[in-house]
Amino acid sequence: MKYILKYLMVFSLVFILTSCELNKTSQISYSGVIAADAIN
Structure with a gap:
């Protein structure tokens, strides 16, 4: 167990x-995905 x-x-x-x-x-691509989500 240990x-x-x-x-x-x-x-x-x-x-x-x-x-x-x-x-x-x-981080850059992730923020890009968030921006794309916000636009759509």
Whole structure:
């Protein structure tokens, strides 16, 4: 059980880090999608 918890913690940390990097790189395209949604 402890092993599973440790694995989940590491996985969530990696997920948070990767999502932060993706947000930095795709912020422009994401805002573009929001603008397109607002127009439509």
